[in-house]
Amino acid sequence: MRRISIFGATGSIGQNTIDLIADGDGFAVEVLTGGRNVALLAAQARRVRARLAVTAHEECRAELQDALAGSGIEVAAGTQALLEAADRPADWTMSAIVGAAGLAPGFRALAQGRTLALANKESLVTAGPLLMAEAARHNATILPVDSEHSAVFQALVGEDMAAVERVIITASGGAFRDWPLEKLASATLAQASAHPNWAMGQRITIDSASMFNKSLEIIEAREYFGISPNQIEVVIHPQSMIHALVGFCDGALMAHLGPPDMRHAIGYALNWPDRRALPVARLDLAAIGTLSFQAPDLARYPALRLARDVMATGGLAGAAFNAAKEIALDHFIVGGLSFVAMAGIVEDTLCQLSGAGVLTKLPDSLDTVLAMDHLARRTANDIVAAWQGKQG
Ligand code: NDP
Numbered sequence: 001m002r003r004i005s006i007f008g009a010t011g012s013i014g015q016n017t018i019d020l021i022a023d024g025d026g027f028a029v030e031v032l033t034g035g036r037n038v039a040l041l042a043a044q045a046r047r048v049r050a051r052l053a054v055t056a057h058e059e060c061r062a063e064l065q066d067a068l069a070g071s072g073i074e075v076a077a078g079t080q081a082l083l084e085a086a087d088r089p090a091d092w093t094m095s096a097i098v099g100a101a102g103l104a105p106g107f108r109a110l111a112q113g114r115t116l117a118l119a120n121k122e123s124l125v126t127a128g129p130l131l132m133a134e135a136a137r138h139n140a141t142i143l144p145v146d147s148e149h150s151a152v153f154q155a156l157v158g159e160d161m162a163a164v165e166r167v168i169i170t171a172s173g174g175a176f177r178d179w180p181l182e183k184l185a186s187a188t189l190a191q192a193s194a195h196p197n198w199a200m201g202q203r204i205t206i207d208s209a210s211m212f213n214k215s216l217e218i219i220e221a222r223e224y225f226g227i228s229p230n231q232i233e234v235v236i237h238p239q240s241m242i243h244a245l246v247g248f249c250d251g252a253l254m255a256h257l258g259p260p261d262m263r264h265a266i267g268y269a270l271n272w273p274d275r276r277a278l279p280v281a282r283l284d285l286a287a288i289g290t291l292s293f294q295a296p297d298l299a300r301y302p303a304l305r306l307a308r309d310v311m312a313t314g315g316l317a318g319a320a321f322n323a324a325k326e327i328a329l330d331h332f333i334v335g336g337l338s339f340v341a342m343a344g345i346v347e348d349t350l351c352q353l354s355g356a357g358v359l360t361k362l363p364d365s366l367d368t369v370l371a372m373d374h375l376a377r378r379t380a381n382d383i384v385a386a387w388q389g390k391q392g
Pocket residue numbers: 007008009010011012013014033034035036037038056095096097098099101102119120121122145146147198199200201202203204262
């Protein structure tokens with residue numbers, strides 16, 4: 001019986017993970033965590049007979065206790081409870097909290113010396129070297145769940161990294177791929193939240209439209225696979241059927257194809273190192289007919305340029321980049337910032353912190369990373385306030 005914990009169970013990745021394990025034999029669920037969606041968390045905990053359900057928010061504790069009364073399922077609440085839940089024994093832990101909030105629980109789960117299925121890309125962007133070192137220290141395995149990184153991982157099975165020339169990550173181009181550039185300034189939240197191919201959480205969907213998601217993925221690929229930035233390419237592939245390609249020194253390109261359905265990457269990580277049947281659609285290539293590709297336009301997607309700057313800077317730049325991006329996104333979601341202004345806020349935050357000489361410091365502990373996360377959030381908020389002041 002494998003013991004499973006899911007952090008971020010109520011989100012898009014979490015729900016897909018629950019669907020894959022709920023009807024499967026051989027899984028015992030130790031921990032499920034959620035945020036404010038307490039009703040769903042309680043229903044999930046009852047469905048998979050979890051031992052412990054945790055909401056990240058102290059003020060949601062009573063509601064969760066009421067919802068699970070009589071079930072025999074333990075209840076906990078708050079940030080500290082989330083961390084302690086990561087200490088519970090689990091053979092396989094899904095890290096699917098959105099944002100930098102997912103870093104500490106995933107980091108702590110590695111001490112179990114088991115498998116961490118990593119959907120939370122922010123962990124590698126903010127603290128890649130620390131996370132990989134922690135995994136090595138505990139002899140734990142990190143498996144990528146981001147579809148592009150799962151694709152690369154699968155293309156690399158049995159290969160020698162020394163023979164890898166490049167990794168090509170595909171991007172759908174998001175909701176505004178075909179919009180005239182001048183129209184982007186008027187993009188609404190609803191328009192940015194509608195992904196052409198993938199059904200995902202709202203934040204990552206908006207990040208796909210701006211390609212901040214892809215910029216996080218470039219950094220994630222660098223950290224996870226240990227390749228240099230100039231070996232990582234991005235190509236727009238509107239059909240989202242090829243998730244990534246690996247180019248080898250003999251000119252071969254190995255592509256990973258599949259339907260745009262996260263249950264494939266989650267299921268691969270769940271069954272690794274084996275493959276088992278998964279309830280995902282099978283591609284009918286003749287029906288698809290054409291797969292197309294185009295180079296991304298950096299004027300439309302400034303986030304891609306910023307990701308290159310972040311990798312060149314190294315140190316704590318990834319933590320600052322992600323935090324500033326999260327703040328800009330928060331403001332866009334509540335209507336305080338336009339879609340196109342987000343990249344400017346992130347760039348100005350990086351410039352200010354770079355000018356202060358704090359970005360190149362090595363991320364030598366989780367505390368250093370979290371301190372930079374807080375500083376970058378404060379800085380980005382100040383920059384947004386100044387920007388809003390100028391707009392009148
Ligand atoms: P969702 O927004 O759908 O879900 C996020 C989860 O995190 C929910 O369970 C939410 O709880 C919880 N949560 C939110 N804020 C906090 C917090 N401060 N502390 C603790 N828990 C919190 O996100 P996704 O499932 O879309 O994405 C999860 C992660 O996976 C992200 O890092 C994303 O980049 C990555 N990813 C997602 C993909 C996808 O297809 N969705 C694809 C590849 C990667 P609640 O809803 O109850 O408030």
